[in-house]
Amino acid sequence: MIEEISIRDLGVIAESTLPLGPGFTAITGETGAGKTMVVTALGLLLGARADSGSVRVGAQQSWVEGRWRVPAVGDIAERVTEAGGDVDRIGSSGDAELVVSRSVSPEGRSRAYAGGRSAPIAVLTELGERLVVVHGQSEQLRLKSATAQREALDRFAGESVHAPLARYRDAWSRWRDGARELDELTTDRDRRAREAEELRAALDEIEQAAPQPGEDDELDERVERLENVETLRVAAAAAREQLSAEESDGPDALALIDSARRALEGAARHDGALGELVDALQAAQYQVADAAAQLSSYLAGLDADGARDLELLQERKALLANLTRKYGPSLDDVIARLETGSARLFELDGDAERIDVLRARVDDDAREVESLAAELTAERVAAGGALEASVTAELAALAMPDARIVVEVTDRGELGSSGRDAVAILLQPHPGSEPRPLGRGASGGELSRVMLAIEVVLAGTQPVPTFVFDEVDAGVGGAAAIEIGRRLAKLAESSQVLVVTHLAQVAAFATNHLTVVKDTGGAVTESSVRKLEGAEREAEMARLLSGLSDSESAVAHARELLELAH
Numbered sequence: 001m002i003e004e005i006s007i008r009d010l011g012v013i014a015e016s017t018l019p020l021g022p023g024f025t026a027i028t029g030e031t032g033a034g035k036t037m038v039v040t041a042l043g044l045l046l047g048a049r050a051d052s053g054s055v056r057v058g059a060q061q062s063w064v065e066g067r068w069r070v071p072a073v074g075d076i077a078e079r080v081t082e083a084g085g086d087v088d089r090i091g092s093s094g095d096a097e098l099v100v101s102r103s104v105s106p107e108g109r110s111r112a113y114a115g116g117r118s119a120p121i122a123v124l125t126e127l128g129e130r131l132v133v134v135h136g137q138s139e140q141l142r143l144k145s146a147t148a149q150r151e152a153l154d155r156f157a158g159e160s161v162h163a164p165l166a167r168y169r170d171a172w173s174r175w176r177d178g179a180r181e182l183d184e185l186t187t188d189r190d191r192r193a194r195e196a197e198e199l200r201a202a203l204d205e206i207e208q209a210a211p212q213p214g215e216d217d218e219l220d221e222r223v224e225r226l227e228n229v230e231t232l233r234v235a236a237a238a239a240r241e242q243l244s245a246e247e248s249d250g251p252d253a254l255a256l257i258d259s260a261r262r263a264l265e266g267a268a269r270h271d272g273a274l275g276e277l278v279d280a281l282q283a284a285q286y287q288v289a290d291a292a293a294q295l296s297s298y299l300a301g302l303d304a305d306g307a308r309d310l311e312l313l314q315e316r317k318a319l320l321a322n323l324t325r326k327y328g329p330s331l332d333d334v335i336a337r338l339e340t341g342s343a344r345l346f347e348l349d350g351d352a353e354r355i356d357v358l359r360a361r362v363d364d365d366a367r368e369v370e371s372l373a374a375e376l377t378a379e380r381v382a383a384g385g386a387l388e389a390s391v392t393a394e395l396a397a398l399a400m401p402d403a404r405i406v407v408e409v410t411d412r413g414e415l416g417s418s419g420r421d422a423v424a425i426l427l428q429p430h431p432g433s434e435p436r437p438l439g440r441g442a443s444g445g446e447l448s449r450v451m452l453a454i455e456v457v458l459a460g461t462q463p464v465p466t467f468v469f470d471e472v473d474a475g476v477g478g479a480a481a482i483e484i485g486r487r488l489a490k491l492a493e494s495s496q497v498l499v500v501t502h503l504a505q506v507a508a509f510a511t512n513h514l515t516v517v518k519d520t521g522g523a524v525t526e527s528s529v530r531k532l533e534g535a536e537r538e539a540e541m542a543r544l545l546s547g548l549s550d551s552e553s554a555v556a557h558a559r560e561l562l563e564l565a566h
Helices: 035-045 075-082 121-131 146-157 159-187 189-209 215-227 229-243 253-267 272-301 306-327 331-349 351-397 444-458 478-491 534-546 552-565
Strands: 002-010 013-019 024-029 062-071 095-104 110-114 117-119 132-135 404-416 419-428 466-470 496-500 512-519 526-532
Touching (some): 013 035, 013 512, 024 478, 035 062, 035 132, 095 121, 146 159, 146 351, 189 306, 189 331, 229 272, 253 272, 351 444, 404 444, 444 466, 512 534, 526 534, 534 552
Parallel strands (some): 024 496, 024 512, 132 466
Antiparallel strands (some): 002 062, 095 110, 110 117, 404 419
């Protein structure tokens, strides 16, 4: 709810603070005092379009600030946080204070703030849709769309619609998803058959080749060896000859090391250090002999018939390269294709059976959806009749005895997430007239009373934090005005209600009475807002009744009205 609104330099209001709070707040004042500016200020806080003409003459800007009491946790607090702002927790109550403000310059520039941070105007609009419903003669209707009217009827119906609607939405989702899958399977049957044929051929080709992990790298190494076998043979033979000559009489490494060792052995008895060198040469001789033996073995292993092996290896490389190009990009991907492709082929080969099973399931879901849609229609028709009766009874008490509300539930020709029903709430102003959509065929005052009647009826099932009614009592007086006040008080039992009124019969039912006071003593008219209690309130009520705030009979009448209301 709104706890307080502060206004500065807006229209004729120089600077004022409106203490609001829970319950029913009535705002009164003389004609031209600026009562409408209060609604304008609230509109700015709710994201309404800024009008530079509303900036007070001579002021640098208009400024409006609203303090809301909101849940500390929930979609409102989350949206403020997303916008970069914050809400201030109020003790351990679970509530928080949200501060929203707006400025307007004479040039038409406007800035908005939510939770202490600058925010786009759209953020204020989103918050306003969750917090406040405004009914004024120039305002849009809350129930202007067919969707909003259907949702309102469903909430009024309560569990009688909510339960089958929940079952319907589950069934409708299954039916829609199943029908979509069935359509995809049947529409793409030829494409999926071609995919299965191509996949089967690919898997056969890969299976016949039987590639192994890392085989391509191993083939590269073997081909490299065979392509250079003669170079390898010459190098290995030359190295072996240098280490241990078998085909020439020249000195080799083994002979030279042996000579060095023998030369040291004779002298080693004179110096122990030479003995260690003799041992080292002996070890080197063994190592060179071992290396020579390994080279001999390597030469023996070089296949003289390697040309045939090279041809076979190159053919295998070409086969694997072709598979990689077609099913790669790597050989590992080709091998993995066997597993994934087999699963996909199993799925594709089961299409015919799947289509039959799916079609049967979709048919069952379709029958359930049709049945639940019919149940929803029946419940909505019954709830529509009850809503008609309740709102029409309210209209009779609001000086519209010949008017009635008509709730039409028609078939929109297709199934949707909420059934197949189109709901329209219509107004029949008098017997014999054609029921027409809300907002057409009624004056502003009549429309305000229609919306009040609907809001009173929906209040128990469709709670809204705050309602604002501007001139809801236009064209009404006497007993009808008392009934309007009584119904506004009833609405205030579940919501905060703010009403701009010029009737004492309506203001009498308020639990909080504010008046806009005009001061014409200066060069420019100024207005301020004051809370009324006791004798001041009785005087304002007397002024509303007779135009005279100090008339004893008017004051007595005002006192009688207040006693009647409370």
